[in-house]
Amino acid sequence: MQLKLAKIILSAIFILFHSSRSEFCHEAHGLIYNDQILIGGNYKSIITRGILACSHKCLADPTCTSYNYERSTESQGACELINEEAESKEVLRERKGNIFNVISFSNNLRKPRSCLQAWNQGARTSGFYLIQGRTECLFYEMYCDFSSEPGWAWTLVMSQGFGNRGNSFTKSPFLKGVLKNQRTPNWEKYRIGKGRMWVIKESSSHWRVTCDFPNFGVDFRDYLRAAFQNLNPIKFEASGKCCKMDYIDIRGHNCTGCTAAWWQNDQRFLTHFSDQDECQFGKTPGSGANEANFGGYWKSNTNIAFRCSSSERSTTNYWFGGRV
Numbered sequence: 005m006q007l008k009l010a011k012i013i014l015s016a017i018f019i020l021f022h023s024s025r026s027e028f029c030h031e032a033h034g035l036i037y038n039d040q041i042l043i044g045g046n047y048k049s050i051i052t053r054g055i056l057a058c059s060h061k062c063l064a065d066p067t068c069t070s071y072n073y074e075r076s077t078e079s080q081g082a083c084e085l086i087n088e089e090a091e092s093k094e095v096l097r098e099r100k101g102n103i104f105n106v107i108s109f110s111n112n113l114r115k116p117r118s119c120l121q122a123w124n125q126g127a128r129t130s131g132f133y134l135i136q137g138r139t140e141c142l143f144y145e146m147y148c149d150f151s152s153e154p155g156w157a158w159t160l161v162m163s164q165g166f167g168n169r170g171n172s173f174t175k176s177p178f179l180k181g182v183l184k185n186q187r188t189p190n191w192e193k194y195r196i197g198k199g200r201m202w203v204i205k206e207s208s209s210h211w212r213v214t215c216d217f218p219n220f221g222v223d224f225r226d227y228l229r230a231a232f233q234n235l236n237p238i239k240f241e242a243s244g245k246c247c248k249m250d251y252i253d254i255r256g257h258n259c260t261g262c263t264a265a266w267w268q269n270d271q272r273f274l275t276h277f278s279d280q281d282e283c284q285f286g287k288t289p290g291s292g293a294n295e296a297n298f299g300g301y302w303k304s305n306t307n308i309a310f311r312c313s314s315s316e317r318s319t320t321n322y323w324f325g326g327r328v
C-alpha cells in the first residue's frame with residue numbers, strides 16, 4: 005500500500021475471542037481515512053450496525069485486508085470487505101460520510117482513550133474514531149473535533165437536540181450515569197456513561213459547550229469553555245456558585261477569565277440562568293425569566309435568540325478536551 009494521503013491516522017481495532025477458560029483480546033492496528041472510499045474492489049458487501057461490526061467482519065475473514073464503511077443517518081451502514089489485490093489498485097475517492105479502513109495487525113499497540121490522545125498519536129482529521137473505553141478490549145466509536153479551534157482537540161461526550169428536551173437523558177444531571185446511543189454518536193440524542201466520561205476527563209484539561217455545532221462550528225457566540233479544575237460537570241453540585249470560565253458568551257454578552265454562576269443538583273441538569281445577576285459575568289441583557297443556557301431546558305425558560313434553543317432542531321453539544 006502506498007496511499008499518499010495526508011489524512012492518515014491510526015486507530016486500534018479489536019476482536020474478542022471467547023473460550024471456555026479465558027478471554028483473549030486480539031487487537032489490530034488500522035489506518036482510517038475519513039470521508040474516503042476505495043472504489044471498485046469489494047468482494048463482499050453486507051449491512052452492519054456500526055463501523056465496529058464491519059471491522060469485526062473484516063478481521064474474522066482471512067482474505068479481508070481493508071473495508072469501506074458507509075455511515076448513514078440510520079445506525080445501519082453498508083460494509084464492503086476488500087482484499088489485498090483490490091487494495092493494491094489504490095483508487096481512493098473522496099466521499100462524504102464514508103470511511104475507508106486498512107487493517108494491519110501489530111503488537112505495537114497504541115490505544116487512544118480520548119480524541120486528545122488520538123491527536124497525539126497522529127490523528128488530524130475531524131471525524132469518527134475508535135476510542136478505548138474502561139477496559140483493554142472495549143472500544144467505542146466517538147466523534148473527534150480537531151479543526152474548530154486550532155490548537156485544541158475535543159471529544160464529543162453528549163449532544164442533545166432542543167426538541168428532545170423532555171427526554172430523561174437531557175434532564176438527568178451529569179452526576180448521574182445516563183446513557184443514550186453511546187455507541188453511535190449523533191447530534192440529537194447522544195450521551196456516554198459516567199464511567200466513560202471519567203476516562204475521557206482523565207486525559208482532558210477542559211470542557212466546552214457549543215450551540216448547534218453542525219451549523220455554526222465555533223465562532224464563540226453562544227459558547228463556553230472552562231477548565232475542569234474550576235468546574236467539573238461530573239462532580240459539580242451547587243446552586244448559583246461562581247466558577248471561573250475561560251470564556252463564556254450568551255447572545256453576544258461575553259467575558260474572558262471571569263466567573264459565572266452555575267446550578268446543578270441530583271435532580272437538575274447543569275445550567276446557567278442568564279437572568280440571574282450573579283458573579284462577574286452577571287445578567288445577560290434581554291433574558292427571559294429563569295432563562296436556561298447550555299442545558300437544563302424546560303418548557304418556557306428558553307430564549308429563541310440563544311442558538312442552543314432557537315428551534316426544535318437546534319442542538320447543544322458537550323465536549324471534553326484540551327490543548328494539543
Ligand SMILES: *[C@@H]1O[C@H](CO)[C@@H](O)[C@H](O)[C@H]1NC(C)=O
Pocket residue numbers: 223224225226253255256257258
Ligand atoms: C463579545 O462581546 C463584544 C463586546 O461586548 C461583542 O462586540 C462581540 O460580538 C461578542 N462576541 C461574540 C462572539 O458574541
